[in-house]
């Protein structure tokens with residue numbers, strides 16, 4: 001028998017653009033957010049117009065860390081192409097105070113902190129996101145900071161334009177304060193778009209930051225000051241399948257292996273979450 005969904009209230013909504021928002025949902029009964037692991041998703045449910053009592057569900061990664069017990073934070077794109085998305089069209093019509101259903105967090109896109117032999121995995125975490133694929137990494141980074149982790153992190157985020165580089169101020173600040181322990185590389189693929197006006201950072205798709213060019217180091221390696229290998233780096237990739245396939249095709253020749261195709265001993269150096 002499936003567990004009944006709980007009710008939640010939309011308590012905060014910040015629109016970054018007309019189709020990209022950060023929202024917060026609080027359990028309606030006032031209870032704290034249940035325990036979860038950074039990288040997990042929550043399933044939201046809504047009764048859509050014309051569909052009676054049927055609840056339509058969709059998965060959304062949590063961008064808040066598990067230490068935040070007051071609300072779930074989510075980073076959501078309104079799907080509009082080629083046709084308006086069923087769920088996000090209803091979600092973007094909601095205002096603060098409106099209610100929706102949620103089911104407790106689940107999912108395996110979590111931080112690997114042990115190697116297959118059980119020893120601590122201390123390799124640098126390289127987090128690669130396209131669009132709202134950033135959400136789980138916001139949770140990772142805030143959690144690792146909250147627990148005082150010494151693991152070095154590099155976060156690479158690609159979006160179409162500068163306005164879609166969500167959580168930019170937060171990550172800029174963490175990079176500035178991190179003394180080299182947190183490297184942040186945002187990039188926009190449409191630098192000439194009016195919404196990119198004033199952007200002086202990297203341009204191109206996020207995977208281009210990993211391509212070794214003439215000097216035979218990538219933008220990422222230049223920022224890190226060392227070459228990436230499966231011995232020193234562990235990748236997490238989140239977003240649309242095109243980005244994931246491109247990143248894997250760049251990393252495979254360097255000896256990296258993904259969790260979709262582990263080595264005989266069960267080890268891998270790339271973990272993937274696809275949004276569709």
Ligand SMILES: Cc1cc2nc3c(=O)[nH]c(=O)nc-3n(C[C@H](O)[C@H](O)[C@H](O)COP(=O)(O)OP(=O)(O)OC[C@H]3O[C@@H](n4cnc5c(N)ncnc54)[C@H](O)[C@@H]3O)c2cc1C
Pocket residue numbers: 041058059060061062074075076077078079080081082083084085086087088089107132133135273274275276
């Ligand atoms: C584990 C996981 C985590 C996720 N986390 C996030 C997150 O953090 N943030 C986020 O924004 N999304 C996330 N997603 C995606 C999310 O679950 C939804 O898939 C997304 O919001 C679209 O839902 P929708 O109902 O609005 O669109 P849908 O109605 O399901 O449509 C999906 C796409 O198909 C297209 N489409 C629909 N009908 C047709 C048709 N007849 N012909 C052609 N095209 C059509 C739509 O235009 C749209 O682009 C996640 C998905 C997974 C699996």
